[in-house]
Amino acid sequence: MIPPRTHFFLPLPPDNFRSLNLLPFEGDPPSHLDNRTWALCRDQSTFGTTDVPRLGSTVGSSTISGGALGLRDRIRATGLPRTTWVLSAAGFLVAIGFGVVIPVLTPFARTFEANAFQLGLVVSMFAAMRAVMSPFAARIGRGIGERNAITIGMLIVAASTVATALAPSLAAMIVLRSLGGIGSAMFTISAINMLLASAPEDLRGRASGLYQGGFLLGSMGGPALGGLLGAISYRAPFYFYAVMLVVTAVFVAFMLPARAPVLHAHSREPRRFSEVLRDVRYQAACVAALGQGWQSFGVRNALIPILVTEMLLLDTAWTGVAFAVAAAAQTAMLGAAGTWTDRLGRKPILIAAGVICGLSTIAMPFAPNIWLLILVLCVYGVGAAFQGTAPTAAVADATDGRGGVPVAVFSMITDIGAIAGPLIAGAIIDATNFGTGFLVGGLILLLGAAYALLIPKSLDLSFRKERGSADVDAERQAEGAGD
Known part of the structure; x- marks a missing residue:
């Protein structure tokens, strides 16, 4: 027996x-x-x-x-489809290149005598172009197929990145880099639509975590390499990023299906955008996305390098080390974040993400040395692991995994945060100090946690209905016994 x-x-x-x-x-x-x-x-x-x-x-x-x-x-x-794994691998390759650029982006702009507000423009104009392009990116993906949109988008960003490295002035740098936002919107929105369409309802948190994990694993090595390359030349990391984008474009062209798959659960009629917009899960996810764009993609990338080089008086290589260690902490939590998002629901993870990220953001400019700054960035990374899984899963729940316009708007709100964050924080820092500039982002993240409290528990756990409570209980017992 x-x-x-x-x-x-x-x-x-x-x-x-x-x-x-x-x-x-x-x-x-x-x-x-x-x-x-x-x-x-x-x-x-x-x-x-x-x-x-x-x-x-x-x-x-x-x-x-x-x-x-x-x-x-x-x-x-694992139950995750091949598409999820391919998209995660593509995210890993892109993130290596993007991570290489992060430590040198604002110092490169400083060579053109940019002030804090202009440094914000370097980051924000890229996000602004993404936001403008987002509504059209969803249509392009449906028209030519998500795979083609992802491939073409990556090639556009590659061309923009090379042009940025060759920019003769600050104005040219801002304009040329912002053009890359067109391609970035095309490949990110098409990738998210394909991810949500392919992932089963009960695995959306884990699928989002795996996808985010691909980016973060690349981000771990990218900044450290970027710091080393930046010590040689501020332009070299841009060329490296362009090469990685071309390699990734070839990879997805051969490995992804032409269009997003359709799951059995998608046989029902899709929800109208006006209906999705009234869904409190979607609203909470969008507030969280605003905070994530503001701090994770905006203020942190634009101003942490300046904090390291001008406040702590350290070399750019330390910026790469700090980002790499923080990315490692975030990556280590992604598996748990995805599992907890599927087991506990989106609501508690959204709350935890907002509180952890908000408080650590407020603490960042007060770190007296690089070691404490790295510690605070690691704490933020733990919260960002939750922030990278729960909002995306909540959007998938609200749209029944359909993607489309709601995903484009969700992405646009993230971009709005990335646009406004560096500009407003940079202006505040020019007028006051770093502490006040980071405080605003922290409060927005805390607001996201407060908004998530409005999600009813029954609605938060509605993604389990397709499976039935018996299957959910069996899975929880099995996973608990294996822990």
Whole structure:
């Protein structure tokens, strides 16, 4: 007799297969299934293809555990589709290049004698072009296919990045870099639409976490390399970023499907944007996105390098180290953030994200040395891990995973934060001090946490209805036993 929790999938009657949460799968039997069980899976498949139980699936007294699987089978048994993994890998490649530019972007602008407000323009004009392009990016993705939109968008940013490196003046640098926002909007919005369309309802938090993790893993090494390259030449990191964008464009052109897939749950009519806009989950996600754009993509990228070089009087390499360590802390929390977002709901994670990010933002300019600044950035990174999963999952819930205009508006609000943040914070810092400039961003993040309190618990957990409470309880027990 096989004891409980042994790592086998036992042959079961047809009704048991219909009750399981299974993953569509084709090919040879994975390492944890024998030929007889594999044949039974194929015969009883509810999808018409070969199915493999997800990790944590409980069948009678047996549970499928990751310890019984090879790497390839473990990836498939997560339940996340191939599209999610490809998009995450693409995000990793892009983030390496983008991370290389971060430590030198504002110091490069300083070579043109830019003040704090003008430094904000360097960051904000790129985001402004993204915001202007966002409504059109969703239509372009639907018209030419998400894969083509992602590929073309990356090539546009690559061309803009090379032109920025060759800019002869501050005005030229701002204009040429802002043009890259056109391509950035195309590939980010199309990628998010494809991600939300491909991820099952009960795995949206984990899919968002994996996608964010791809960016963060790249961000860990990028800033450190950028600091080293910046010590040689401020222009070299821009060339490196352009090369990474071209490589990634070729990768997605061969690896992604032409268009976003359609899940079985999408057979119902899509919600109108006016209806989505009234959804408190969408509203809370947008407030969180404003704070994230303001601080994560705006103020932090624009002003932390200046804080390091001009307040702490350190080399640009330390900026790269600080960002890399903070990205490592954020990456370490992404797995838990995605799982908790799916198990606990979006609301508690949105609240935790706003509180952690808000308080750590307020503390950043008061760090007396680089070590305490790195510590505060790491705390912010923990909150940012939650901030990168829960809002995206909430938008997917509110739109039934359809994406489209609501995703474009969600992205636009993030860009508005990235536009306004550096400009307003830079102007405040010029007039007062760093502490006051960072305070505004911290308060916006805390406002996002407060707004999330308005989400009713029943609505917050509505994404579980497709699965049923019994399946959710079984998964929670299985995951809890494995922790």
